[in-house]
Amino acid sequence: MARIDLDLAHSYVAEPKTDEDYALLPLRFTFEDGGAYALLGPSGCGKTTLLNCVSGLLRPSQGTIQFDGRDVTAATPQARNIAQVFQFPVIYDTMTVGENLAFPLRNRGVPAAQVKERVGKIAEMLDLSASLDRRASGLAADAKQKISLGRGLVRQDVSAILFDEPLTVIDPHLKWQLRRKLKEIHHEFRLTLIYVTHDQTEALTFADQVVVMSRGKAVQVGAADALFERPAHTFVGNFIGSPGMNFLPGTWHNGAIEVAGRRYMPELPAGIAAALAGAGAFKVGVRPEYLQLAAPDDPQAMPMRVTRAQDIGTYWLVTGTVAGEGEQAGGTLRARLGTEAASLAPGDTAWLSVFNRHTCFYINEELVQ
Template sequence: MARIDLDLAHAYRPDPKEDADYALLPLKMSFEDGGAYALLGPSGCGKTTMLNIVSGLLRPSHGTVRFDGRDVTALTPQQRNIAQVFQFPVIYDTMTVAENLAFPLRNRGVPADRIKARVGRIAEMLELNGQLNQRAAGLSADAKQKISLGRGLVREDVSAVLFDEPLTVIDPHLKWQLRRKLKQIHQELKLTLVYVTHDQVEALTFADRIVVMTRGRAVQVGTAGELFERPSHRFVGHFIGSPGMNFLPAALEEGGGLSVAGQPVAGAVDAVTGAALSRAEPFALGIRPEYVELEDIGEGGASPARPGTITGTVAQVQDIGTYWLVTAQAGPHTLKARLSAHARPPAPGASIALRVLNPHTCFYGADEQLIAAATVAAAQEGLA
């Protein structure tokens, strides 16, 4: 196991006479020894490029890769002592499950009794112990990929185990089980694991810390709670969550008040947040659908009495099963609210008040970076 430090950038066309085609913009990042990390983002964001640079399959055009402080930028995957699991099974069909699992250990001259013990433990963890004597050729794609996972995990001396979307070929019914199993294996074996995925559920289930990437940049590194509660970039708010964060144009008014989606909002943000916003106009308010509160205000559509709210009209109500998803229009702006499955949602066309200013509210500048979170002041107004 190793601590991995990256200080690099990568361009597939690095010729300075041409426009560099950067797959990874300059970044500094560390993966702690024994940590479980996910690289999360859409296709083409640079996450597989980063993984291949860590493994040694790709040398960065700029900068260095260090394992436990040692510069390994020019070393091969074998010299770095890396195990890597790919999207599709990499196994020997002519071998049995046990022989496949043992192969990486036999290549390194591990004693036979130690091989048997280690193969048995990994097979039990992946629920392959009933198939150890079967040839891999006759197994399903799911079972073959579990063997690939086992081959990556079977060595005890690896610097890190890298996963490149390893559950692509797994039946959806089994994905949840395997994600949980990988989490359990990490807790037991304490290996350094780095997992590439575009699926936020996989990332949030598996990893202790998630690196959210877009357009060659790592825009936030944090726990699942940090990414959900305080996205440091609008992309994170949009990408994490189902549905993603609502964003509405906002502006400061005299006295510390706000207008949101063109409507004045009763209540004020605290002095610190207000000062940050005053230096950053224009800006946008962001709030997750889970934290938008609704109140039916009747056909008259009178101004909402509660602080922190704007008015809108219900455009659509969807029964998702575990929750209601309400889509509302506030002038030309659309926002969504998630209600409990036991709630009574408003009817389409109803006039409603939407509470958008509360302690979960975030504000973002024109550069899409988080300016401040709304530690909302004035407890007497019921906002905190």
């Protein structure tokens, strides 16, 4: 395995002049040896571009890539000793499952006994043991993709294993099993794994560290709990979570927070209060999970006019708009509530405790620390 240091940017335009010309904005980041990482973001945000720069399939237009301190910017994927698993199966249909798994090892002259042992171990992990003698051409797409995963994992000497949305063709139930298997394999062998996905569930359940990307930029890097509890940018708050974080426009006036014309005076750390006072306008961010029903006379409670109340089974998802004073209109709120919300109906007014220890504040879309 290897420590991978990135200091790069990439543009498909010969002479980029603005940020819009970059597929990957300037980025400095380190994938630590033996770490499990996910590159998470919507289509077109630069995830695959970054992965291809790491693998050697694409040379960055600016900057360098180092493996264990060795500059590999101009090196081929073979010279970098990379294994890569793509979105769709890449296997040899004329070979059996076992021959496909063994091919990367035999191609490097690994002794037959070691090949047999390693193939058997990977096949067992991926539930392919019963299919080792079957020809790959007759298998379903998800079974073929399991072979591709196995071929990426079978080598123990690689610098890193890169996964480019590898579970796209996999049955939803099998996806969960394979994510668990990959996690087990990582814990056992401490491989350096980099996993590209637009699915937050895949990223948060697989990786120790998630790189959230938007428009060619790494917006935040962190563990699942940090991304959920303290999103560094409103994009992260909205992208992570189901549903995403609520954002309400707020202003600071005479020592209080005003939202839709109503004044609130929550207890705030001195640094955050000073930043909000200096900015004047900001956004109040709170997760639907951290909203609770409150009494109408609660000075910190915010009124919401209910537009929809949905019974999801394990919780109620209540949606509405903040009721403002006079002509002022508030933003939209979504709350994940318990059975106490069963009596709410469109048109009702629900009072919610918006300000609590989980509430975040954003100036120019960035978290106030």
